[in-house]
Amino acid sequence: MEFNNLILEINGSIATLVFNRPKALNALNNALLDELDTALDEIEANKDIRVLILTGAGEKAFIAGADISELAQMNTLQAKQFSFKGQNVLAKLEMLPIPVVAAVNGFALGGGTEVALACDFIYASEKGVFGLPESTLGIIPGFGGTQRLAKLVGANLARELIYTGRTFPAAKALEYGLVNKICAHKSLMDDVLKCAQTMTKRGRVSLRAAKESIKCSENADLDTGCRFERDAFAICMASSDAKEGTKAFLEKRKPVFKGTYEN
Numbered sequence: 001m002e003f004n005n006l007i008l009e010i011n012g013s014i015a016t017l018v019f020n021r022p023k024a025l026n027a028l029n030n031a032l033l034d035e036l037d038t039a040l041d042e043i044e045a046n047k048d049i050r051v052l053i054l055t056g057a058g059e060k061a062f063i064a065g066a067d068i069s070e071l072a073q074m075n076t077l078q079a080k081q082f083s084f085k086g087q088n089v090l091a092k093l094e095m096l097p098i099p100v101v102a103a104v105n106g107f108a109l110g111g112g113t114e115v116a117l118a119c120d121f122i123y124a125s126e127k128g129v130f131g132l133p134e135s136t137l138g139i140i141p142g143f144g145g146t147q148r149l150a151k152l153v154g155a156n157l158a159r160e161l162i163y164t165g166r167t168f169p170a171a172k173a174l175e176y177g178l179v180n181k182i183c184a185h186k187s188l189m190d191d192v193l194k195c196a197q198t199m200t201k202r203g204r205v206s207l208r209a210a211k212e213s214i215k216c217s218e219n220a221d222l223d224t225g226c227r228f229e230r231d232a233f234a235i236c237m238a239s240s241d242a243k244e245g246t247k248a249f250l251e252k253r254k255p256v257f258k259g260t261y262e263n
């Protein structure tokens with residue numbers, strides 16, 4: 001499908017989704033969220049895609065938040081619907097059965113940080129700026145930010161960041177454990193692609209099982225999480241990838257994974 005606010009590029013097994021409203025620093029409006037929802041369905045249906053990368057168009061921003069000019073016009077019910085729409089799309093992004101990497105190339109504020117938080121992990125350019133400044137607008141994060149930030153960096157730091165609305169550079173985001181790696185601005189996409197290419201060489205079934213297993217631990221106690229892990233491990237063993245991976249090791253060659261199940 002053709003998009004007006006997104007660019008979807010597919011190169012081999014790596015898809016890149018570019019938020020593309022550079023004049024508004026890629027702010028998230030209703031139309032963009034609808035397109036993101038559709039794009040995620042397309043990506044999930046395409047079994048050749050093994051990794052998704054998200055980034056922003058232009059030199060300045062990943063996403064500068066929800067579109068404030070749209071927010072300013074919303075009544076209470078519309079605001080609730082908009083928040084619900086954003087939460088649902090980001091839940092879909094979070095549960096996509098392939099790794100999703102945020103390549104934060106500039107401002108990732110409000111909804112921008114919330115999108116990045118719904119990805120599996122974040123690489124940021126040295127020009128990356130994060131934060132949940134909604135309190136400066138008299139609102140709060142509404143796309144899951146109060147939940148995901150607290151889970152990732154701890155409730156105390158999340159409280160401070162959300163109450164003050166303080167924005168912070170990529171270096172602080174690294175210190176807070178929000179970001180995995182800071183890259184030179186020019187090499188951000190190369191660094192993310194390198195990591196993505198490594199992941200595409202791994203078994204599709206094992207990455208999916210690992211993702212679901214780690215996700216499970218966020219909402220379950222250790223015992224429940226370990227039970228889930230046992231089942232996910234067994235599912236991996238039923239895949240052609242596990243047979244191929246172990247056989248290739250013993251035959252001292254590189255595995256060729258197909259991502260299929262044998263029984």
Ligand code: CO8
Nearest residue numbers: 023024025027064065066067068079083109110111142143
């Ligand atoms: N929404 C709409 N337009 C925006 C946004 C935005 N979030 N951010 C920037 N723009 C526009 C500007 O209005 C400007 O447009 P124009 O050229 O027509 O005047 C253009 O983008 C360029 O922006 P600036 O001139 O401001 O660029 P600067 O480099 O001077 O500043 C900043 C960059 C610091 C990023 C600044 O633009 C800024 O502070 N933006 C707003 C950041 C923000 O507060 N984000 C949080 C928004 S609220 C949110 O995300 C809530 C999510 C949950 C919603 C739940 C639903 C109910």
